[in-house]
Amino acid sequence: MEGVVVPPPGSPKGLKENFADAQVSVIDCPDLTKEPFNFPVKGICGKPRIADVGGVPYLIPVVQKEKVYDLNTVAKDIELPGAFILGAGAASSRILGVNAEFIPVVQTQSDKKPAVNGSYIAQINPADKGCLLEKYSSKYTDCEFGLLANLYASEGQPGKVIEVKANGRTGELNFVSCLRQILEKHYGEKPVGMGGTFVIQKGKAKIHIMPPEFSACPLNTDEDVNNWLKFFEMKAPLVCQPVIVSRDPGFDLRTEHTHCFSAHGEGGHYHNDTTPDSVQYCGYFLPAELLFRIDRPKETHMVGRD
Numbered sequence: 095m096e097g098v099v100v101p102p103p104g105s106p107k108g109l110k111e112n113f114a115d116a117q118v119s120v121i122d123c124p125d126l127t128k129e130p131f132n133f134p135v136k137g138i139c140g141k142p143r144i145a146d147v148g149g150v151p152y153l154i155p156v157v158q159k160e161k162v163y164d165l166n167t168v169a170k171d172i173e174l175p176g177a178f179i180l181g182a183g184a185a186s187s188r189i190l191g192v193n194a195e196f197i198p199v200v201q202t203q204s205d206k207k208p209a210v211n212g213s214y215i216a217q218i219n220p221a222d223k224g225c226l227l228e229k230y231s232s233k234y235t236d237c238e239f240g241l242l243a244n245l246y247a248s249e250g251q252p253g254k255v256i257e258v259k260a261n262g263r264t265g266e267l268n269f270v271s272c273l274r275q276i277l278e279k280h281y282g283e284k285p286v287g288m289g290g291t292f293v294i295q296k297g298k299a300k301i302h303i304m305p306p307e308f309s310a311c312p313l314n315t316d317e318d319v320n321n322w323l324k325f326f327e328m329k330a331p332l333v334c335q336p337v338i339v340s341r342d343p344g345f346d347l348r349t350e351h352t353h354c355f356s357a358h359g360e361g362g363h364y365h366n367d368t369t370p371d372s373v374q375y376c377g378y379f380l381p382a383e384l385l386f387r388i389d390r391p392k393e394t395h396m397v398g399r400d
Contacts (some may be wrong), residue, residue, distance in 0.1 A: 108276035114262030123255040134210040140249025143384040144287040148242040151391035155312035165237040169202035176204030178250030180335040182353035183243025192306035197353040214355040216362040227361040244337035244351035246289025255378045263370035277340035286340040292377025294332040297369035301362040319398040328360040345387040
């Protein structure tokens with residue numbers, strides 16, 4: 095576990111190497127119970143921390159379906175029962191019966207009240223092979239997920255956050271990679287974690303969804319993985335939930351992972367925008383004070399970390 099308390103992530107300077115226009119400011123967190131977020135809590139502040147649970151080696155080369163986790167348990171493991179959790183992970187195939195992307199938005203249970211699960215699942219629609227985005231609670235009552243997740247947790251309180259706006263992508267890096275590299279450049283050897291939410295307000299994005307069936311053949315290379323995944327171009331507005339760590343201090347971390355959802359039935363794993371000229375990003379972030387590594391794979395590799 096690393097304790098870090100940091101100022102805002104660089105200046106617009108780093109962002110302006112990758113975007114035509116960018117602003118970074120410290121503001122009061124907007125009310126996240128409102129559109130387009132509709133989160134069960136108002137903010138992302140209060141004891142912010144990051145958890146990296148499981149990992150890609152439990153998915154590939156060959157799936158380990160027995161790897162199942164519970165967000166209520168994770169909240170206790172990271173010493174924040176009742177935490178509000180955002181992030182990116184894999185759905186529990188034990189519950190769904192298929193493989194799917196998990197977009198966690200959960201206020202975990204506390205002694206005083208039960209969990210409020212506002213999560214989404216994005217899967218391949220068996221009818222038309224397109225994206226099927228559903229609210230998790232419309233079918234399921236648990237807080238399970240499977241295989242892997244990168245999570246940002248807080249008390250879900252209002253408070254000061256870092257607002258980052260960026261329009262018109264001029265470089266190759268996506269919004270999240272750009273922020274991560276700014277942190278890495280600024281802090282060097284010291285790992286700094288950050289999470290929150292951002293909206294792709296205009297434009298379109300390249301998003302993947304894992305197929306419903308796990309691969310029968312081992313996925314040994316990034317090329318194998320990309321041939322197995324299903325890629326889509328999805329349109330704004332997309333609400334995204336990134337988890338970023340500037341560098342891995344030797345805990346086999348996934349240094350960036352972002353999933354997204356929308357009100358128009360699209361969502362999944364964010365790669366980049368596909369409309370650099372017109373894209374508009376607006377996000378709210380907070381540095382994490384602690385990092386927790388849960389159920390780290392004993393055997394690891396760097397395939398499929400995109």
